[in-house]
Amino acid sequence: MALTNDPPPRTSGLDAQALDRLRELDPDGRHGVVHRVLTAFESSLARMCTVLEAQAHAEVADAGVVNGIAHTLKSSSASVGALSLAHACADVELRLRLNPGRELTPEIQQLLDESAAALAAVRAMLRS
Amino acid sequence: MTKPEVIADPATGEATGQASGHPFGAGSQPGGPQVLLVDDDEVNLLLTSFALGERGFRVTAAGSGAQALVSLVEQAPDIIVLDALMPEMDGFQTCREIRGTPGYENVPILILTGLDDDASIARAYDAGATDFYVKAPQWSLLGGRLHYLLRASRTRIELERSKAKLARAQDLARMGSFEWRRLSGSGLTMSQEALRVLGLGTQETVSVRTLVRMVNKDERRVLLRQLHGALRRASTLTTDVSLLLLDGRQRIIHVEAEPEFNERGQGAGYSGIVQDVTERRVAEDKIRQLANFDALTGLPNRRQLLWRAERALEQARRMHHLCALLLIDLDRFKIINDTLGHGAGDELLVEVGRRLRSCVRHSDQVMDGAAETLGLRFHRALEAVGRLGGDEFVALLPEVADEADAQRVAQRVLDSLREPIFVSGQECFVTASVGVALFPRDGNTVVDLLRNSDVAMYSAKSQGKNSSAVYSPTLAGRGRAKLELETALHKAIERDELVLHYQPKIDVHGAKMAGAEALMRWQRGGKLVPPCDFIPLAEETGLIVPLSEWALREAAKQARVWKDKVGFADSIAVNMPSRLFERSDLVEHIHQCVTAVNVPHRVIQLEITEDNLMKELQNVIPALHRLNEIGVEISIDDFGTGYSSLAYLTTLPISELKIDRSFVRDLGITPQSSAVVTAIIALARSLGLRVVAEGVETLRQMEVLHRLGCGLMQGFLFSRAVPSAELLNWLEQTVLPRRAPWIAVARTGQSPSELQGPAPSRRTH
Numbered sequence: 072m073a074l075t076n077d078p079p080p081r082t083s084g085l086d087a088q089a090l091d092r093l094r095e096l097d098p099d100g101r102h103g104v105v106h107r108v109l110t111a112f113e114s115s116l117a118r119m120c121t122v123l124e125a126q127a128h129a130e131v132a133d134a135g136v137v138n139g140i141a142h143t144l145k146s147s148s149a150s151v152g153a154l155s156l157a158h159a160c161a162d163v164e165l166r167l168r169l170n171p172g173r174e175l176t177p178e179i180q181q182l183l184d185e186s187a188a189a190l191a192a193v194r195a196m197l198r199s
Numbered sequence: 200m201t202k203p204e205v206i207a208d209p210a211t212g213e214a215t216g217q218a219s220g221h222p223f224g225a226g227s228q229p230g231g232p233q234v235l236l237v238d239d240d241e242v243n244l245l246l247t248s249f250a251l252g253e254r255g256f257r258v259t260a261a262g263s264g265a266q267a268l269v270s271l272v273e274q275a276p277d278i279i280v281l282d283a284l285m286p287e288m289d290g291f292q293t294c295r296e297i298r299g300t301p302g303y304e305n306v307p308i309l310i311l312t313g314l315d316d317d318a319s320i321a322r323a324y325d326a327g328a329t330d331f332y333v334k335a336p337q338w339s340l341l342g343g344r345l346h347y348l349l350r351a352s353r354t355r356i357e358l359e360r361s362k363a364k365l366a367r368a369q370d371l372a373r374m375g376s377f378e379w380r381r382l383s384g385s386g387l388t389m390s391q392e393a394l395r396v397l398g399l400g401t402q403e404t405v406s407v408r409t410l411v412r413m414v415n416k417d418e419r420r421v422l423l424r425q426l427h428g429a430l431r432r433a434s435t436l437t438t439d440v441s442l443l444l445l446d447g448r449q450r451i452i453h454v455e456a457e458p459e460f461n462e463r464g465q466g467a468g469y470s471g472i473v474q475d476v477t478e479r480r481v482a483e484d485k486i487r488q489l490a491n492f493d494a495l496t497g498l499p500n501r502r503q504l505l506w507r508a509e510r511a512l513e514q515a516r517r518m519h520h521l522c523a524l525l526l527i528d529l530d531r532f533k534i535i536n537d538t539l540g541h542g543a544g545d546e547l548l549v550e551v552g553r554r555l556r557s558c559v560r561h562s563d564q565v566m567d568g569a570a571e572t573l574g575l576r577f578h579r580a581l582e583a584v585g586r587l588g589g590d591e592f593v594a595l596l597p598e599v600a601d602e603a604d605a606q607r608v609a610q611r612v613l614d615s616l617r618e619p620i621f622v623s624g625q626e627c628f629v630t631a632s633v634g635v636a637l638f639p640r641d642g643n644t645v646v647d648l649l650r651n652s653d654v655a656m657y658s659a660k661s662q663g664k665n666s667s668a669v670y671s672p673t674l675a676g677r678g679r680a681k682l683e684l685e686t687a688l689h690k691a692i693e694r695d696e697l698v699l700h701y702q703p704k705i706d707v708h709g710a711k712m713a714g715a716e717a718l719m720r721w722q723r724g725g726k727l728v729p730p731c732d733f734i735p736l737a738e739e740t741g742l743i744v745p746l747s748e749w750a751l752r753e754a755a756k757q758a759r760v761w762k763d764k765v766g767f768a769d770s771i772a773v774n775m776p777s778r779l780f781e782r783s784d785l786v787e788h789i790h791q792c793v794t795a796v797n798v799p800h801r802v803i804q805l806e807i808t809e810d811n812l813m814k815e816l817q818n819v820i821p822a823l824h825r826l827n828e829i830g831v832e833i834s835i836d837d838f839g840t841g842y843s844s845l846a847y848l849t850t851l852p853i854s855e856l857k858i859d860r861s862f863v864r865d866l867g868i869t870p871q872s873s874a875v876v877t878a879i880i881a882l883a884r885s886l887g888l889r890v891v892a893e894g895v896e897t898l899r900q901m902e903v904l905h906r907l908g909c910g911l912m913q914g915f916l917f918s919r920a921v922p923s924a925e926l927l928n929w930l931e932q933t934v935l936p937r938r939a940p941w942i943a944v945a946r947t948g949q950s951p952s953e954l955q956g957p958a959p960s961r962r963t964h
Binding site: 093096097102104107108111112114115139142143145146147150151 | 239240241242243245246249250253284286313334338
């Protein structure tokens with residue numbers, strides 16, 4: 072709840088603290104944990120964006136699908152340090168739970184926007 | 200382990216094995232716990248795999264519930280971690296499926312939920328999850344939780360195993376446990392094993408009331424008293440109860456329970472065990488029966504008797520009263536056993552036992568703890584007749600008023616045997632000799648009392664049997680002397696202490712010796728023991744057999760010596776007890792004795808008393824025939840005193856009758872004597888038998904006998920029994936020179952004035 076009440080400012084980069092925690096899993100980098108996790112996140116996020124795009128163009132968006140994506144992205148984005156996306160997911164999830172019948176377009180758009188930003192950050196990170 | 204192994208791509212569902220090539224978790228130990236990690240999000244799956252691998256877990260990753268179920272078949276995870284929210288089959292459903300898979304009923308399952316997802320927590324437990332965990336990137340917390348769950352699971356498995364072991368052990372021991380709470384519904388909880396012990400279904404609930412109703416009626420009151428007593432004192436309860444189970448079986452159940460207390464120290468209930476001890480009790484009873492009771496008569500045996508006697512003496516000491524021990528020995532039981540067989544002997548003992556126990560206030564059982572229950576009257580319950588062994592019984596009278604009291608019971612015992620006993624279709628008359636010893640007068644210990652009642656019993660026997668005798672110290676002295684005598688007699692043969700003395704048989708008419716009778720003497724420590732002092736003992740102990748065999752050997756040797764010295768060609772008569780005739784080797788033994796010294800068989804003549812012969816007639820006849828065939832003559836001793844069947848006499852292979860000395864002694868004094876002698880002589884003559892008169896001491900007796908037609912005599916008139924050397928002297932100095940007064944009388948046929956016999960004896964001539 073704290074995440075939704077107090078959204079952090081959007082940043083183009085990934086949260087340094089989260090990245091540190093990832094690095095801790097593979098301190099000397101021998102196993103390329105950070106790279107592998109970011110790669111997995113990137114491909115997973117790209118797939119979800121495709122699904123979200125489809126929902127955005129659907130006549131009636133499927134709340135279950137949107138909620139599922141928000142739930143999944145919430146923890147994986149937090150893990151890689153895409154905190155803004157993580158907050159957005161938590162926010163969407165909460166809103167859908169509090170008001171299940173609502174129109175989903177703003178939420179889908181919000182998720183797509185945040186995802187695009189996160190994707191850019193991850194790709195930039197991977198490139199570096 | 201070591202490396203996370205992603206078995207399928209979480210997004211595509213295709214098997215990838217992508218993580219398997221990575222040497223993740225280099226720090227983890229091989230053989231760490233196997234985790235099945237299930238999450239639809241690839242990023243989380245990877246991260247969690249790495250994190251757990253780093254912490255020593257071997258991780259198998261599955262991207263969906265369906266894949267997780269597949270992997271269960273191939274792997275056997277120690278623990279399963281499920282993400283709660285997954286598309287299609289979510290974590291809860293997966294959890295349920297896993298729980299339904301055989302072998303996974305108890306595997307720890309952890310469900311990962313979101314922080315703000317209270318509903319999932321409840322659902323997780325509903326689905327059978329072991330625990331839930333709120334997702335967080337603090338991996339060490341997750342690892343710790345998994346270790347905790349694994350340890351709890353191991354503990355649980357061990358507990359289950361040890362429970363199963365206990366259950367098995369209890370089943371084997373026919374044992375089960377129970378708990379009883381004072382203040383709760385039915386109060387009683389029984390383990391399945393306990394229910395089985397009681398023959399109840401394992402699902403049944405049972406109340407104390409039901410159980411008490413199963414207890415045999417006569418024990419119920421005692422049990423309830425015990426239960427209430429234990430409850431009141433909050434003490435341990437240990438008891439055996441006989442139950443009639445609902446299925447009709449009668450069992451003995453051992454109950455042992457310890458009280459339990461609440462925090463205020465009040466008895467809150469009991470916990471304990473029930474055990475079926477029926478077999479053990481049956482076996483114990485059997486052992487006790489075998490150990491304490493005589494198998495034949497069912498009476499207390501020696502051990503049980505001694506135990507009772509000890510208790511009786513303790514009590515008598517405490518309460519200052521007298522106590523009596525009666526030793527009852529059947530007379531001539533051996534004869535019954537030998538003639539009718541052991542089966543009949545046993546039958547007889549059973550009946551005797553039955554009669555004897557009716558002579559006292561016999562108690563079969565003295566229950567353990569009877570001393571406490573009966574208190575001062577306890578010793579009365581000890582009263583019994585028991586069998587010491589063989590034909591020996593003991594009556595224990597724990598309290599008698601005086602000697603006369605004990606004697607009355609002894610008389611009752613003798614009376615009880617007065618009626619004949621039917622065994623093997625035959626009437627048997629049995630008598631007993633009873634020895635009485637009183638505590639404390641005749642002994643302070645059971646051993647002393649037994650010994651002294653034995654002494655008294657022997658005294659009763661020697662006074663003609665079928666009677667009782669009370670112990671006195673003088674009897675004991677006699678008993679000891681007898682014991683010493685027996686020991687010494689055993690050694691007499693090997694020490695060459697036995698000798699044969701010879702009394703000549705005289706042919707009065709020819710004034711010559713016509714044979715001799717060998718008589719045994721015992722030179723014991725310079726004194727000559729008369730035969731009447733040791734022959735009965737030898738017969739009683741069986742020593743008579745070696746003694747008689749020795750006598751035969753000696754007689755044969757003597758015949759040889761005399762033959763060489765004086766041309767002895769008659770026979771030496773040796774006295775034989777009937778039991779020797781029953782020995783199959785008697786003929787062979789005589790054969791060896793005579794051939795060893797090269798004399799003919801006929802030098803040995805055997806004398807058997809009329810009594811002995813008639814008592815054992817059937818057993819003796821075959822031997823008589825065989826002896827007769829080889830030339831050994833048989834003489835019947837003490838003739839006229841027994842009850843000979845004249846019919847038998849005509850057919851027996853005998854050669855000689857010896858008129859008993861009692862008739863000879865009275866010759867010329869009572870007319871009956873000469874009548875008997877005349878009759879015997881006539882009988883012998885008609886049967887073609889020789890007649891020898893024994894105990895001839897006076898010339899008058901000799902003359903009368905001679906006149907009546909008996910020419911062969913023995914007696915002090917001629918010579919007493921003397922050592923062989925003396926006999927030769929006598930022959931040389933008295934007979935051959937014809938110096939003895941009897942020779943003159945015999946030769947002249949003159950009747951000395953003092954020889955005038957009474958008229959009747961003449962009339963019989």
